Structure formats: C-alpha cells, structure tokens
Amino acid sequence: MTAVQISGAGMTFNPGSDNAVRALDDIDLTIGHGEFVSLIGPSGCGKSTLLRLVGDLITPTTGSIEVFGKSAEQARLDRDYGMAFQQAGLFDWRKVAANIELPLELIGWSRSDRSARSKEMLELVKLDDFGDHYPWQLSGGMQQRVAIARSLAFSPRLLLMDEPFGALDEMTREHMQSELLRIHAKTATTVVFVTHSISEAAYLSNRVVVLSPRPGQIHSIIDVDLGERSDAIRETPAFFAKTTEVREALRAVEASA
Amino acid sequence: MTAPVETARPGFARAAPAVLRQAVTVLGSLVTIVVLWEGYKFIGDRTDDTWPLTNIGLPVSSDDLTMPHASDIWSAFWAPVQRGGSDSLAVFLVKASWFTLREAALGFAMGTCIGLVLAAIMLRSHFAERGVLPWVNISQTVPLIALAPIVVTWGRTNGWGDTLSVALISTYLTFFPVAVNGLKGLQSPQAADIELMRSYAAGWRDTLFKVRLPAARPYLFPAFKLAGTLSVVGAIVGEISAGVRGGLGRAILDFAGRYSTGPAKVYAAVIGAGLLGLFVFGLISAAERFFVRGPQGSGT
Amino acid sequence: MNRLGFVAPPIIVGLCFLAIWEGGVRLFDIQEFLLPKPTSILSALRSEWAGEIGAGRLTNLREAGFETGKVAVIGLIVGVVVGSLLALATTRFRLLRESFTPLAVVANATPIVALAPIFNAWFGITGATSNVAVVIVVVFFPVFINVARGLTEVHPNQLELMRSYAASPTTVLREVRIPNALPFFATSLRLAAPLSVIAAIVAEYFGGPTNRLGPVITQNASFARYDNAWAAIVVASALGLVLFGLALLIERAIVPSGRPIEID
Numbered sequence: 001m002t003a004v005q006i007s008g009a010g011m012t013f014n015p016g017s018d019n020a021v022r023a024l025d026d027i028d029l030t031i032g033h034g035e036f037v038s039l040i041g042p043s044g045c046g047k048s049t050l051l052r053l054v055g056d057l058i059t060p061t062t063g064s065i066e067v068f069g070k071s072a073e074q075a076r077l078d079r080d081y082g083m084a085f086q087q088a089g090l091f092d093w094r095k096v097a098a099n100i101e102l103p104l105e106l107i108g109w110s111r112s113d114r115s116a117r118s119k120e121m122l123e124l125v126k127l128d129d130f131g132d133h134y135p136w137q138l139s140g141g142m143q144q145r146v147a148i149a150r151s152l153a154f155s156p157r158l159l160l161m162d163e164p165f166g167a168l169d170e171m172t173r174e175h176m177q178s179e180l181l182r183i184h185a186k187t188a189t190t191v192v193f194v195t196h197s198i199s200e201a202a203y204l205s206n207r208v209v210v211l212s213p214r215p216g217q218i219h220s221i222i223d224v225d226l227g228e229r230s231d232a233i234r235e236t237p238a239f240f241a242k243t244t245e246v247r248e249a250l251r252a253v254e255a256s257a
Numbered sequence: 258m259t260a261p262v263e264t265a266r267p268g269f270a271r272a273a274p275a276v277l278r279q280a281v282t283v284l285g286s287l288v289t290i291v292v293l294w295e296g297y298k299f300i301g302d303r304t305d306d307t308w309p310l311t312n313i314g315l316p317v318s319s320d321d322l323t324m325p326h327a328s329d330i331w332s333a334f335w336a337p338v339q340r341g342g343s344d345s346l347a348v349f350l351v352k353a354s355w356f357t358l359r360e361a362a363l364g365f366a367m368g369t370c371i372g373l374v375l376a377a378i379m380l381r382s383h384f385a386e387r388g389v390l391p392w393v394n395i396s397q398t399v400p401l402i403a404l405a406p407i408v409v410t411w412g413r414t415n416g417w418g419d420t421l422s423v424a425l426i427s428t429y430l431t432f433f434p435v436a437v438n439g440l441k442g443l444q445s446p447q448a449a450d451i452e453l454m455r456s457y458a459a460g461w462r463d464t465l466f467k468v469r470l471p472a473a474r475p476y477l478f479p480a481f482k483l484a485g486t487l488s489v490v491g492a493i494v495g496e497i498s499a500g501v502r503g504g505l506g507r508a509i510l511d512f513a514g515r516y517s518t519g520p521a522k523v524y525a526a527v528i529g530a531g532l533l534g535l536f537v538f539g540l541i542s543a544a545e546r547f548f549v550r551g552p553q554g555s556g557t
Numbered sequence: 558m559n560r561l562g563f564v565a566p567p568i569i570v571g572l573c574f575l576a577i578w579e580g581g582v583r584l585f586d587i588q589e590f591l592l593p594k595p596t597s598i599l600s601a602l603r604s605e606w607a608g609e610i611g612a613g614r615l616t617n618l619r620e621a622g623f624e625t626g627k628v629a630v631i632g633l634i635v636g637v638v639v640g641s642l643l644a645l646a647t648t649r650f651r652l653l654r655e656s657f658t659p660l661a662v663v664a665n666a667t668p669i670v671a672l673a674p675i676f677n678a679w680f681g682i683t684g685a686t687s688n689v690a691v692v693i694v695v696v697f698f699p700v701f702i703n704v705a706r707g708l709t710e711v712h713p714n715q716l717e718l719m720r721s722y723a724a725s726p727t728t729v730l731r732e733v734r735i736p737n738a739l740p741f742f743a744t745s746l747r748l749a750a751p752l753s754v755i756a757a758i759v760a761e762y763f764g765g766p767t768n769r770l771g772p773v774i775t776q777n778a779s780f781a782r783y784d785n786a787w788a789a790i791v792v793a794s795a796l797g798l799v800l801f802g803l804a805l806l807i808e809r810a811i812v813p814s815g816r817p818i819e820i821d
Contacts, residue, residue, distance in 0.1 A: 279659055282655060282656050282659050282660075283659060283660060283663060285656060286656050286657070286659075286660045289656070316679075316680075317679040317680070318679075322678075323678055323679055324679075384566050387566040387567065388566030388567050388569060388570035389567075389570055391567040392567060392570060392571060392574075394801070395794070395798060395801075397751050397797075398751040398754065398793075398794050398796075398797025398798050398800075398801055399790060399793070399794040399797070400754065400755045400758045400759075400790060400793045400794070400797070404774075404778075404786070404790065406775070406778040406779070407591075407778060407783060407786070410590070410591065411591055411592075414591065482666070485666075486665070486666050486667070486668070489668050490668040490669075490670060493668050493670070493671060494668075494670060494759055494762075497762060497763075498762055498775065505671075506671075509671055509674060510674075510763075512674075513674035513677070513763070516674070516678055520678065523674055523675060523678070524675065526671075527671050527672060527674070527675055530667065530668050530671040531664075531667035531668070531671070532667075533668075534666050534667035534668050535663060535666050535667060537666075538666035
C-alpha cells in the first residue's frame with residue numbers, strides 16, 4: 001500500500017521575479033507503508049524542500065502530493081505527521097516531559113493521558129529519568145532523542161526527519177541510528193529522512209533517493225537490502241558495497257553539475 | 258581543554274556570591290561619590306572656588322547653598338517636613354512615592370497591554386508591521402509629555418481622576434519599548450519551531466501562546482525594565498506639568514521653589530525619586546528572575 | 558521589496574490616522590481646547606512659525622525650535638562623546654569597569670530628569686547651561702551602558718585568536734572590540750537622539766530662558782491656546798525626527814547590513 005505519492009511535483013521560490021529559484025522540478029516518487037526512505041544529495045539539491053512539500057509546510061508550484069490517499073494538507077490537518085529537525089528544537093521553558101506532551105496538548109488530550117504517554121515515550125527513547133529536567137540540562141544526543149520522542153508522541157503515520165543527527169558527534173550518531181531503527185521496527189511508521197551522510201543513508205534506509213541540484217531532480221534510486229540491521233553490519237562487505245554505490249551516484253551527480 | 262579567557266580570581270572575588278559583590282561595589286561607589294562631593298567642597302572652600310594653584314573657576318560653586326553637605330542631606334530626611342509638622346521628610350517622601358507609584362503602575366499596566374496588543378497585530382499582518390512600526394518609532398519623538406496639562410483637562414472634563422490622567426502620560430512612554438521589543442521577541446522563534454507547530458496543524462493562537470509568547474520573554478523583560486523606569490519618569494513629569502498634588506513630582510517642584518530656604522530637601526526629594534525608580538526596576542528584575550529561567554536566565 | 562511597497566503602508570496608515578482625527582473632531586463636535594483639528598494645528602503652525610516677536614508674543618516657533626534644538630544637539634553630542642570615551646576607558650581600567658558600570662546601570666533606572674532643579678541651582682536659571690546639563694546626563698547613560706557592553710561582550714574565540722597572535726591591547730581594541738561595539742553604539746544613538754529633544758523640553762519646564770519650546774508649550778496651554786501648544790509639539794517632533802533620521806544614517810554608514818543568502 002502507498003503512504004506517499006509524489007507526482008510531477010515542482011517548486012519555484014519567488015516565481016516571476018528576478019530572483020526566482022527553481023528548487024525542484026518534476027519529482028515522481030512513491031513511498032510504501034512502513035518504508036524507510038532517505039533523501040541525499042549535494043547542498044542546494046532541494047532535499048529539505050522536498051521534505052517540506054511532503055509535510056505541507058510549503059505548497060508545490062506544480063504537480064501534486066498525496067499522503068495516505070489524501071492531500072498533504074488534509075494529512076497535516078489529520079495530524080498524520082511527526083517531524084524532527086537538525087536542531088532538536090525543544091522549548092527551553094518546558095521540561096522534557098512537557099515538550100513531549102506539547103502535540104498532545106494541542107489536540108486536547110487530558111492531563112493524565114498526556115503524562116502516561118510521555119512516560120511511555122521516554123521509556124522508548126531510554127530517558128526514563130529525565131522527564132523533570134529542562135532541555136538545556138541534557139546533552140545534544142539526549143535532546144535529539146527527546147525530539148524524536150516528541151515527534152512520535154501522537155503515533156503519527158508518517159515521520160519526516162530533516163538531518164536529525166546532523167549536529168551530533170560520530171559515536172552518538174551511530175548509536176542514535178540504531179535507536180531509530182529499533183523504534184521504526186517497533187512502531188512500523190513510514191519514515192522520510194533527509195541526510196548528507198552516505199553511511200547514514202545506507203545504514204538506515206530501504207531505499208536511498210539521490211537528488212541532483214539546480215533544479216532539484218531525482219538522479220537515481222538505490223535499493224538497500226541488508227536484512228536485519230545491527231552495528232555489526234557496518235563492517236560487512238555488503239554494507240561497504242552499498243555505501244560505495246551511493247557514493248558513486250553522488251559523484252556522478254557532482255560530475256554532471 | 259579550553260580554559261576560560263579570564264581565569265577566576267582567587268579569594269573574595271570568587272567566593273562571594275554575585276549579589277553580595279554587587280552590593281559591595283555599589284556601596285563602595287556611594288562612599289566614593291560622597292568623598293568626591295565633600296572633597297570638592299573642601300577644595301572649593303580653600304581656593305575660593307578655583308582649581309588649585311590656578312585662577313580658573315570651578316564649574317559649580319561649592320558653598321553650602323549650592324552643594325549642601327552630605328550629612329545635611331542625610332539629616333534632612335529625618336527632620337520634619339514643615340516647622341511643627343509631625344511627619345519627617347522621609348515619611349513624607351515615602352507617602353509621595355506611594356502616590357506616584359500608583360500612577361506609574363497604572364500607566365505601566367496600560368502601556369504594557371497596548372504594547373503587547375500592538376506587537377501581536379504587527380506580527381499578524383505584514384501591512385500593519387510596515388505601516389505602524391515606523392509610527393510607533395516616530396511616536397517617541399513626539400514629546401506628548403508636554404501635553405500633560407491638556408491630558409489632565411481632558412480627564413477632568415470626562416470626570417476621570419487625576420491619577421488616571423497622569424497614568425495616561427506614563428502609558429504613552431511605556432507602550433513603546435514593549436511594542437518594539439515584543440514584536441522582536443514574538444518573531445524570535447526559529448523557522449523550524451514554527452514549522453513544527455504547523456506540522457501539528459496548530460492554529461495561530463496556539464502558536465502565539467505556546468511558542469511565540471514564551472520565546473519572547475527574554476526580549477520582553479528588558480523592555481519591561483525600561484518601561485518601568487519610563488513609567489516613573491512619566492508620572493513625575495506628568496504631575497509637575499499638570500499641577501497634580503500629592504506625588505513626588507510635585508514635591509520636587511515645591512522644594513525647588515523654596516530652594517534657598519532648604520536646599521537639602523531638594524536633594525533628598527531627588528534621591529527619593531531615584532530610589533523609587535530603582536524600586537520599580539528591582540521589582541521587575543525579580544519578576545524576570547522568576548519568569549525567565551533557562552540557559553540564558555538562571556544559567557549563570 | 559520595491560520602494561513603493563516600503564513607503565506606501567506608513568503613509569497610508571498616517572493619512573488614515575489624520576483623517577480619523579480630523580473627521581472625529583468635526584463629527585463629534587469636540588471642542589478645540591480638548592483636541593484641536595489637524596487643520597487648526599496647521600494654521601497655528603503657519604501663523605506662529607515666523608510671527609513677529611513683540612507685543613503679547615515673546616517668541617515664535619522658528620526661534621524657539623532653533624534654541625531648543627541647539628540645547629538638544631549640544632547635549633546629545635557631548636553626552637555621546639563623553640559616554641563613548643568613558644566606555645572605552647572601562648576596557649582599560651578594571652576598577653572603573655567594576656565600580657562604575659553597575660552604578661551606571663543603577664543610575665539609568667532612575668528618573669534623571671528629576672535632576673533638573675539641582676542643575677538649576679548649580680548653573681543658574683538664566684542661561685541654558687543647566688538645560689544642556691540635563692540633556693547630557695540623560696543621553697550619557699544609555700550610550701555608556703550600550704557601548705561598554707559592545708566593547709566587553711566579545712566572543713571569547715576572537716579574543717583567543719588575538720591572543721594567539723600576541724596582539725597588544727590596543728590592537729585588540731581596534732580590531733575586535735571597537736568593531737563589535739559599533740552596532741551597540743548605533744543602537745544607543747538611535748535611542749538617545751529623540752530622547753535629547755524630550756529631555757531638553759522637560760528641563761525647560763523647570764527653568765532656563767523662556768524663548769524655548771518647553772515654555773511656549775506650557776504658556777500656551779495655560780492660556781488655553783491649545784492649537785499653538787500643539788503647533789509647538791509638531792515642531793518638537795520634527796526636531797526629534799530629524800535627529801532620529803540622522804542617527805539612522807550614521808547607523809547605515811557604520812554598521813554593515815544585509816541578510817545572509819540561503820540556498821538549501
């Protein structure tokens with residue numbers, strides 16, 4: 001079954017003016033239920049723009065985007081989305097638990113339901129004891145885990161992530177990747193994941209979409225079939241072969257640009 | 258390891274809590290001012306108001322009428338205001354301060370509300386921001402403080418108390434920093450924060466109250482502090498030019514009118530006005546400590 | 558954004574405001590002594606601007622505006638110069654920084670215009686010296702506090718970099734601290750410019766020569782000539798606006814502006 005259906009989507013910023021920018025052109029992409037898809041490409045290729053189109057944060061100038069068989073806007077209003085960004089984006093004035101409860105508050109959950117849910121989410125990201133802390137008392141990796149817990153709080157059907165681990169150090173990053181896969185397996189949420197790390201894309205995804213810049217277009221789509229992921233996979237020839245494949249696709253993009 | 262650029266100094270400076278250290282500095286500065294004051298008077302007295310070893314005159318005459326002794330100013334606080342009166346000047350000034358404070362507080366409250374509403378309107382509409390913001394800036398070049406007598410006339414025709422009239426003048430001074438800083442603060446959340454709320458399909462009001470307003474606090478409190486000071490200025494000047502009795506402004510004017518018979522009283526009243534300003538400032542700073550916690554608030 | 562889109566909204570809002578004012582006064586038949594119409598203020602401005610000085614008229618608005626403007630500008634310049642110099646001195650002398658800066662913050666929270674009667678006692682009420690003194694003090698504090706902040710709140714990395722070059726304090730001042738302080742200086746100037754006019758007028762209430770805007774406003778108000786009082790206020794606003802505009806021009810000249818270009 002289809003989760004996201006992008007047909008002929010294009011995005012031009014400031015259309016008609018002197019500084020019009022064609023960010024995306026004629027994108028066709030279908031993402032299945034429960035799939036983990038990464039978007040990768042050189043800077044300026046519009047991968048974040050594509051993610052924002054899917055999330056209905058911006059509206060495409062051409063083409064259409066359907067999410068779970070309805071318009072992206074309807075999906076947003078139905079609260080089908082969870083989002084996480086490079087900056088954890090937690091609110092300093094709310095404690096960790098209150099940050100996770102924010103989306104629940106907005107849809108009118110009762111106080112007791114909210115706190116039960118945030119407890120559950122904190123367990124999921126292994127931060128059981130930190131609900132009463134303020135975000136700024138946590139390390140970067142812990143903050144990012146809270147952000148993921150928040151994005152999962154009302155069990156969204158589609159998770160949109162924009163370089164969520166981009167600001168973390170390598171070790172924390174690999175750890176977070178494994179955590180994310182564990183959560184993904186557990187919740188069976190569909191994930192669209194923007195990254196600029198080749199190994200991250202290869203390790204996490206079922207499919208890696210390589211974009212080329214100016215205007216952003218799909219250059220190639222690489223299927224990744226590494227079976228059950230674990231940290232051990234990072235050191236296998238199969239994983240090395242996949243990262244090489246992605247790397248070469250990116251080099252081809254650079255060469256043609 | 259990166260060491261802090263200025264390494265902490267050993268001993269008292271490091272051990273003492275910041276508040277105590279500040280208190281000591283301020284106290285030390287006060288002592289210095291008194292010493293400089295009395296020193297100036299001493300030199301002026303010896304040299305007949307010229308710079309030592311020259312014939313160049315001192316800018317301010319050092320006699321006791323122009324510059325009363327610090328001790329005289331101090332004792333003026335505790336002497337009766339009028340001959341035979343029961344209240345000391347200190348008590349009189351506290352009462353007058355209370356009167357002025359009420360005007361200032363009313364003006365502060367109204368100015369804050371107007372400022373916040375203006376900020377929200379400017380946030381909501383780009384046309385309003387571009388159309389109104391320049392006028393908000395220009396409004397502060399209009400010395401409406403000069404209109405105090407007219408405002409009081411308005412008030413009396415409409416049957417308002419003079420307190421409200423003077424408060425209106427404070428309002429005019431206070432709304433400005435709140436509106437300008439408030440707008441900056443409401444616009445301060447990052448794009449990602451607003452996108453997050455959009456992804457939750459949150460409405461404008463939810464975004465305002467749950468994200469923008471809390472995020473604006475570090476911008477709002479400095480504005481409140483400035484507005485607090487301005488509200489006192491507005492009340493004092495308003496009283497003076499409107500001829501409203503009972504407050505500090507009027508007290509300063511009355512004492513200034515009888516300067517030659519009691520110069521120390523003028524100094525005492527001016528010091529009282531300064532203390533009232535500080536009191537308001539301190540009150541708002543305390544509120545800031547309470548309401549703005551976090552990496553930028555209590556993190557030091 | 559084009560020029561028209563930038564200029565049109567404030568003009569539209571301003572004209573609407575004047576129209577509502579004029580229309581409101583006419584419609585509700587508000588008496589001129591409560592709120593004169595903009596057109597009445599304009600005609601008062603015309604007749605009082607260069608009106609002959611003499612019988613019954615102590616001064617005209619042109620003279621009063623010029624004299625008050627002089628007080629404001631002299632006070633502004635002296636206040637800005639002294640405030641900036643003293644702020645520079647705090648970077649060199651720790652004792653000054655640690656004792657005077659907190660004191661200045663405290664003093665800035667007090668109603669400084671209340672000093673006017675004391676300055677009158679010091680400098681006399683016949684000349685404008687005491688008025689200028691009030692303006693200087695009012696301008697001094699925001700300038701000093703802002704510039705001192707700009708000079709001290711430098712990113713530690715920049716100081717470490719200069720240290721690694723074994724740069725002298727003068728070099729650090731020239732290359733790091735002063736450039737860092739320029740936006741702070743510009744902000745304080747923008748704050749102080751209109752403040753100087755208001756301070757001058759308030760100081761004039763307390764004493765000094767009478768051919769100034771402050772006395773003109775109070776005298777006309779006490780004779781219920783509110784159209785004339787408003788006309789004087791218009792002149793005062795124009796003064797404040799000119800100084801504010803100058804401050805903006807200086808800000809443009811010394812603070813680099815422009816937004817970063819975003820791609821992704």
